[in-house]
Amino acid sequence: MDEEQILHLCMQAGCLLLRYGGETSRVEQTIAHMSIGAGASPGSVHSFVTPTGIFVSMTTETGTTTRLTRVTGPARMDLSKVTRINDLSRRLQRGAYTVTEALAELERIETSSPRYPRWIQMLAAACSSGSFTVIMGGRPLDFLFGAAGGLLAQEITGWLTQYAPRFFAVLLAALGGALLAVASSAFGFTHHEGAIIIGAILPLLPGLAVTNSIRDLLAGDLVAGVARGAEAVFTAAAIAVAVAVAIGVSPHLA
Amino acid sequence: MIIIVLSMVATVSFAILYQIPARAIVSVGCLGAVAELFALAAAHYHVGQVAASFTASLVVSLLSEALARVQRMPVTVFAVPGIIVLVPGMEAYAAMKDFVVHQYVLGLATGTQTVLIAGALASGLVIAGVLARSVWRPRIHESD
Numbered sequence: 001m002d003e004e005q006i007l008h009l010c011m012q013a014g015c016l017l018l019r020y021g022g023e024t025s026r027v028e029q030t031i032a033h034m035s036i037g038a039g040a041s042p043g044s045v046h047s048f049v050t051p052t053g054i055f056v057s058m059t060t061e062t063g064t065t066t067r068l069t070r071v072t073g074p075a076r077m078d079l080s081k082v083t084r085i086n087d088l089s090r091r092l093q094r095g096a097y098t099v100t101e102a103l104a105e106l107e108r109i110e111t112s113s114p115r116y117p118r119w120i121q122m123l124a125a126a127c128s129s130g131s132f133t134v135i136m137g138g139r140p141l142d143f144l145f146g147a148a149g150g151l152l153a154q155e156i157t158g159w160l161t162q163y164a165p166r167f168f169a170v171l172l173a174a175l176g177g178a179l180l181a182v183a184s185s186a187f188g189f190t191h192h193e194g195a196i197i198i199g200a201i202l203p204l205l206p207g208l209a210v211t212n213s214i215r216d217l218l219a220g221d222l223v224a225g226v227a228r229g230a231e232a233v234f235t236a237a238a239i240a241v242a243v244a245v246a247i248g249v250s251p252h253l254a
Numbered sequence: 255m256i257i258i259v260l261s262m263v264a265t266v267s268f269a270i271l272y273q274i275p276a277r278a279i280v281s282v283g284c285l286g287a288v289a290e291l292f293a294l295a296a297a298h299y300h301v302g303q304v305a306a307s308f309t310a311s312l313v314v315s316l317l318s319e320a321l322a323r324v325q326r327m328p329v330t331v332f333a334v335p336g337i338i339v340l341v342p343g344m345e346a347y348a349a350m351k352d353f354v355v356h357q358y359v360l361g362l363a364t365g366t367q368t369v370l371i372a373g374a375l376a377s378g379l380v381i382a383g384v385l386a387r388s389v390w391r392p393r394i395h396e397s398d
Contacts, residue, residue: 021272022328023328026328077272078272079273079328079331079334080273080275081273082328083327083328086326086327086328087326090326115273115275115276116270120270121271124266124268124271125267125271127267128263128264128265128267128268128271128338131260131264132343134257135260135261135264135290135339136343136344137344154271194347194348194351195344198343198344198347201343202268202338202343205338207272207335207337208272208330208334210376211330211333211334211379212330214376214379214380214383215330215379215383218380218383218384218387240346240350243347243350244354247350248354
């Protein structure tokens with residue numbers, strides 16, 4: 001049993017899980033299970049995970065080794081990869097993998113391209129926004145405006161998160177989507193401004209952050225739960241401000 | 255009928271934005287339809303929106319917990335897209351609109367309604383999570 005390697009494996013898996021949108025409680029659980037699967041004695045590995053960093057420490061007869069990793073960089077939500085790492089951890093524990101193989105598999109998961117290519121993502125953003133517009137009371141024609149707004153919002157966030165904090169990116173993206181909705185109604189194409197705005201901002205909603213926050217709080221990860229909750233509230237506030245601005249301009253457009 | 259189909263489309267597309275695994279897509283679509291059915295039924299029988307949202311969220315979250323165990327995937331894969339059609343978008347929009355046109359009292363009322371609905375959605379998730387944690391113990395815990 002090589003403790004350096006076990007710690008490295010745990011860290012690597014934890015970082016990837018966090019970055020792809022896994023809950024912190026899941027990361028802690030996965031680290032515990034993976035270390036046992038990799039040959040550490042149960043209870044010898046402890047971890048403390050926050051949304052921005054991971055501490056793992058391992059106790060053996062020779063002493064305690066501790067590692068710390070800062071998790072940074074824009075998060076790219078990818079629940080397929082979270083699922084794959086989950087499966088990997090389960091298989092490692094069953095003994096289907098050695099530590100080296102598990103590390104190689106993690107590397108494969110990290111470098112593999114997203115489950116759905118870019119054009120499907122764009123199509124999905126448009127379809128979800130369009131459908132939501134109609135569900136919220138828009139007419140069938142409003143599907144198009146909602147879809148265009150959603151696509152615009154999604155593309156703006158995708159592009160801006162590389163350069164700016166996510167909160168700011170969401171603010172501008174929501175503004176773009178909402179302004180498009182307001183403009184389409186101001187120029188007389190439609191009367192369901194509200195439904196289109198709601199549809200357009202749909203891809204920006206912090207659904208994963210809310211769910212993760214609740215799940216972390218339930219699991220007793222208070223720090224992570226509150227941090228994620230704050231992220232969700234800030235994102236929602238950014239969207240609200242953008243919508244308020246767009247509604248404020250709308251009477252001056254026509 | 256068309257609303258149900260659209261809610262499935264909206265749910266599945268939203269899920270694709272989170273890159274969910276392909277074998278979860280059918281179940282996620284059904285969750286979206288279930289959520290929308292609850293919303294429609296509540297509107298039809300004049301049930302309060304907060305109560306309706308809570309029930310719908312509870313059912314969808316419980317189904318997510320069950321599906322996650324059957325299909326061996328994280329619960330978030332199902333729960334996040336599942337409740338998206340329940341988001342109180344219209345109320346939030348109305349509240350913002352009221353504030354913009356200086357109807358502050360009206361805005362506060364609508365805003366409170368929005369927050370209550372959002373809270374009901376969250377409570378559904380919480381209760382389902384607690385139930386799932388205590389009733390269906392995750393398999394991995396047994397080996398600890």
